[in-house]
Amino acid sequence: MNIKGSILFGLLITFSAAGYSQTVNSTERSGVSPWGADDQIGRLNLINEKNNLALFSAIRTGKVYDLGVEYFIGMPSFTALGDPPYQYWLTHTPRGNRVGDITHAGDSVNSKVSYTGDAVSMYTHTGTHIDALAHFGLHGKIYNGFEADQYLSDRGWKKGGAENIPPVIGRGILIDVAKYKGLDILPENYVITLKDVQSALQTEQLQIQKGDVVLIRTGLMKYFYTDAAKFTGNGVGINLEALKWLVDEKGVMTLGGDNLALEALPSSDSNNWLPGHTYLLAQKGVMFMELVYLEGLSKANVNEFLFIGLPLKLRGASASPLRPLAIPIKN
Amino acid sequence: MNIKGSILFGLLITFSAAGYSQTVNSTERSGVSPWGADDQIGRLNLINEKNNLALFSAIRTGKVYDLGVEYFIGMPSFTALGDPPYQYWLTHTPRGNRVGDITHAGDSVNSKVSYTGDAVSMYTHTGTHIDALAHFGLHGKIYNGFEADQYLSDRGWKKGGAENIPPVIGRGILIDVAKYKGLDILPENYVITLKDVQSALQTEQLQIQKGDVVLIRTGLMKYFYTDAAKFTGNGVGINLEALKWLVDEKGVMTLGGDNLALEALPSSDSNNWLPGHTYLLAQKGVMFMELVYLEGLSKANVNEFLFIGLPLKLRGASASPLRPLAIPIKN
Amino acid sequence: MNIKGSILFGLLITFSAAGYSQTVNSTERSGVSPWGADDQIGRLNLINEKNNLALFSAIRTGKVYDLGVEYFIGMPSFTALGDPPYQYWLTHTPRGNRVGDITHAGDSVNSKVSYTGDAVSMYTHTGTHIDALAHFGLHGKIYNGFEADQYLSDRGWKKGGAENIPPVIGRGILIDVAKYKGLDILPENYVITLKDVQSALQTEQLQIQKGDVVLIRTGLMKYFYTDAAKFTGNGVGINLEALKWLVDEKGVMTLGGDNLALEALPSSDSNNWLPGHTYLLAQKGVMFMELVYLEGLSKANVNEFLFIGLPLKLRGASASPLRPLAIPIKN
Amino acid sequence: MNIKGSILFGLLITFSAAGYSQTVNSTERSGVSPWGADDQIGRLNLINEKNNLALFSAIRTGKVYDLGVEYFIGMPSFTALGDPPYQYWLTHTPRGNRVGDITHAGDSVNSKVSYTGDAVSMYTHTGTHIDALAHFGLHGKIYNGFEADQYLSDRGWKKGGAENIPPVIGRGILIDVAKYKGLDILPENYVITLKDVQSALQTEQLQIQKGDVVLIRTGLMKYFYTDAAKFTGNGVGINLEALKWLVDEKGVMTLGGDNLALEALPSSDSNNWLPGHTYLLAQKGVMFMELVYLEGLSKANVNEFLFIGLPLKLRGASASPLRPLAIPIKN
DSSP states (O other): OOOTTOOSTTOOOOOOGGGGOOOOOTTOOOOOOTTOTTOOSGGGGGOOHHHHHHHHHTBOOSOOEEOOOEEOTTOOOOOTTSOOOOEEEEEEOHHHHHHHOTTOOOHHHHHHEEEOEEEEEEETTSSSEEEOGGGEEETTBOGGGOBHHHHEETTEESSSOGGGOOOEEEEEEEEEHHHHTTOSSOOTTOEEOHHHHHHHHHHTTOOOOTTOEEEEEOSGGGGTTTOHHHHHTOOOEEOHHHHHIIIIISOOSEEEESSSSSBOSSOSOTTOSOHHHIIIIIITOOOEEESOOOHHHHHTTOOEEEEEEOOOEETTOSEEEOOOEEEEBOO | OOOTTOOSTTOOOOOOGGGGOOOOOTTOOOOOOTTOTTOOSGGGGGOOHHHHHHHHHTBOOSOOEEOOOEEOTTOOOOOTTSOOOOEEEEEEOHHHHHHHOTTOOOHHHHHHEEEOEEEEEEETTSSSEEEOGGGEEETTBOGGGOBHHHHEETTEESSSOGGGOOOEEEEEEEEEHHHHTTOSSOOTTOEEOHHHHHHHHHHTTOOOOTTOEEEEEOSGGGGTTTOHHHHHTOOOEEOHHHHHIIIIISOOSEEEESSSSSBOSSOSOTTOSOHHHIIIIIITOOOEEESOOOHHHHHTTOOEEEEEEOOOEETTOSEEEOOOEEEEBOO | OOOTTOOSTTOOOOOOGGGGOOOOOTTOOOOOOTTOTTOOSGGGGGOOHHHHHHHHHTBOOSOOEEOOOEEOTTOOOOOTTSOOOOEEEEEEOHHHHHHHOTTOOOHHHHHHEEEOEEEEEEETTSSSEEEOGGGEEETTBOGGGOBHHHHEETTEESSSOGGGOOOEEEEEEEEEHHHHTTOSSOOTTOEEOHHHHHHHHHHTTOOOOTTOEEEEEOSGGGGTTTOHHHHHTOOOEEOHHHHHIIIIISOOSEEEESSSSSBOSSOSOTTOSOHHHIIIIIITOOOEEESOOOHHHHHTTOOEEEEEEOOOEETTOSEEEOOOEEEEBOO | OOOTTOOSTTOOOOOOGGGGOOOOOTTOOOOOOTTOTTOOSGGGGGOOHHHHHHHHHTBOOSOOEEOOOEEOTTOOOOOTTSOOOOEEEEEEOHHHHHHHOTTOOOHHHHHHEEEOEEEEEEETTSSSEEEOGGGEEETTBOGGGOBHHHHEETTEESSSOGGGOOOEEEEEEEEEHHHHTTOSSOOTTOEEOHHHHHHHHHHTTOOOOTTOEEEEEOSGGGGTTTOHHHHHTOOOEEOHHHHHIIIIISOOSEEEESSSSSBOSSOSOTTOSOHHHIIIIIITOOOEEESOOOHHHHHTTOOEEEEEEOOOEETTOSEEEOOOEEEEBOO
């Protein structure tokens, strides 16, 4: 196995020799769900009506924050492994209708009724999106033991696909690492550590509770609309130790980042090019979001909120776009 | 102009001769927004923080209703004018990765790290979606006078596109016409009248208020997952008179239906194949939703609720998919 | 296994009970190529320079026949199993460039330099095309034993894909079954038999030679440009016995038909929904063409010709579109 | 108008100040065809049966040269203005069929009948292709005065689209500029001059005749399969003076290059970012090919040949892929 020198995610960073010291961890197997043999949503089982009502009742404002990015041709996205960049095209235009008359309505109608139609195509991991459990498995099996050979059809996964994701409702916590560091944006390729996470929480006097939706801000969104190459070429993200603390110690329900992959890139594990992904999705059943727009919350110093995420129910898919909402709450 | 005999929307219904009596209405021009010369969202300007907070405060339950449909190959959609049906395809699979090794990680890594990626393409009016103001204009101009020749680029509209749609939050009202008629689903091609709407509201003792989100149920969703041809071939919907009452008299903010086009098909106006669309979008600046899943609300007899709709911000687009949420409220 | 009543290829024809009598033939295994363990083109190995020169030298006219169909939105194609219909869209238009200025050249340049760009998408088996050996295998293996688990990556087959197909040059023979029967088009769902093939050849005093390119005309092209449903709903084609005679007895190099699947549909073998395909591709290494336009040759009574076919080299693909050429020759 | 500093075609080259001296040429209007008011193919009208037969009769070998490139994910293509890169995806796989059973044939059939299907999408100017006359116009009109407002529908051009291109048959002449210079590949961004063209012809003792197909080799294909960025970032090509000599003085029928745009990039005309394109297509009615694979001809020192090009008939399109063939001839 020689991953050294390869360019993953467009990052021109080679592993340090030290990166190769880690041995294959034989315990890295897809996890077994405590919610039953047919469970396909893992930690999202923590969503419940009692908690929902408590959160709704804690709202004290009509102000809402939009956590989704725009979709447009040329937007930053992960295409390093050949996936299609976002495409948009017109299928009907007012002038085109008049020339083509595919309505067979004739020119007097076509010149009056000005129809615009359009279509899009995208890698499911484009723009603000949530990774379904099917996105990463270990040794051919996704979370809860569903095996590709048995459940992966040409139309996607029959288990663990994005159509299973319920409306995601939970208490949201913003860990604004960039702001804690006093920066607009973290340094290029900065690796967020457990200490960073704990210190940022302490500074803001935030306590993570079981079932929380934890969003981590690097500030990378600064480049989203202005410099796609700068956005996708920056591997800033959180490390595995910090992820494990959030998941294993604090019991978060789901996570999100404003960067491309949530976790820091490139991987420091020579045997796994996305160890955070396999840890969260395959081992722990924790779905997470990428490319979440956190600038509004950061500017307004909102660190605690009702989070609402409504991913499209793309059958069998490994991810789904969504436009999350945050509504500030008070404890 | 000869629309007679053409097959619009896959409906094999020819216009009656009477259908041709209506003359071109010279007042059918794109409307001028009272919200200013640059306004691109029309009635959605009615969304406001005060109203939001009142709605949040009226929630008394943690139960939520999912109003979005699944996306899958073969799903019912409007392809009569050549638009692409929903497509889904896999770009990365656990076995495919091992054969292709496009990660350049080698087999020991590829057989451990089981990656699934996928992509989708769709007409923007596929599945549960909201029509942006750019979708239909009159005489080359969309609502508020934005002209195609000036604002329609090859990447969509520079004014009135879906990226402008804010998080849609409002009081939702379900007008369950099928239930009012004592039916699972309205008769094929049934045209919902103003009297139907008013009687259904009266029966449920519902009052529409200015700024409401009004959803109209035909019961057609019965066929959505089971018979695409039956779904798309059924022109059941609301007529123009009823739409005008809701919009002009009652001041609704936005509308939604569980059918393909909200309005009844085919058109009874020989000079306009979608008169409800041009009336709502171009003349009144009222965006609306189609293919909204209303079965859950209907079964639970929920007629009044907080409506939350978060359409993807597809830049320049004539529509955007969304997965709306309804949370019951009490006055 | 119950294929009865299913709708394959949009044909509303149920199998007769007699169709179920055939038992699984244990000899139906992917064939071994006499051209070596790495051979990926089967019978196309018969193409050779000596034969080419003899054919070129037999040309006595400058008249050429175009055997390819047009590609357009709404064209007849096989979408019964969910494959995408042909799509075409504009990416750049003269007016759109002026509005969007994505060239950053400014309006004086954009209004002078009128740029049109466009894109297409299609199932590889759309329009006139040739099936690569990778299209159908038996028990997971394509012709010459290449196994999907070893050679099928997410970017197609590493063996047997369309990029391996050489320029197809050979003596072409038209078997005009419709004309032989005195018909413009064969009866709906007519099954062409060995006797039909032999009689048509005899009538035209044609002898098939080893290495020939044999094209079979049903007349179905009559509907290609006018009635897509009529085209795709008609299962007219050749039966397996006739195919076997052409391949096993006469040694043809490749075949083509003017219909959707070359072979008659639906299958009369309850254990194989496309027995002609698996026989030709998987067992015999014989690629073949579908949707070949034979009207010009038929009208001009040209039955013998130089055939030139230049499929696009789509890497890894199961088929490739092409626009074949026929040039009459004299023996 | 400020094109300075913009990145066209991914070239990081700024115009020299001298580049701005050229004034707008008021004679740059779309040309009028001598072949009549409805002519849509310009110089390809020179193709005729007499010439074809003469060329066929001049063949003395069975050896053929394949001038087409492969299509694959990651192939070099022009995406600088947002056009979609080539995509390939599987729609049916042997294992996927077994899991999904969309044939409804059941596992015993699906495990026997191993079906592979796939689809592609591409900008029409991807891989070896020919530009149709509709690709570039001047002041809204393409060659022969067809105006976008009258003829450009949402499904492409009703005049001048690629479906009109006949089988392209002509005498081919290779101008191997790289070889003439004693190089594998011309220097980066080298601009081929009239003197280069004339000298290369003289060295090979070649005479261009009216109606010839002239192919110009830069050697850039060296990078096509190995370094996409190097291929698309190199603006090597022919200048306008040389093009004019070939077209106006020598009367060539069509041209082709092994580079991205035939002409040298970036443009030296500040008022036209592709002056060779508008000159050839809009003014002269000369279609031309790009990304033609000329390595085989060059290695074999074949400079004169029968050229056969059979572009797919993509209705309304601005270009079409093809896989040309060259067969050496002797005068």
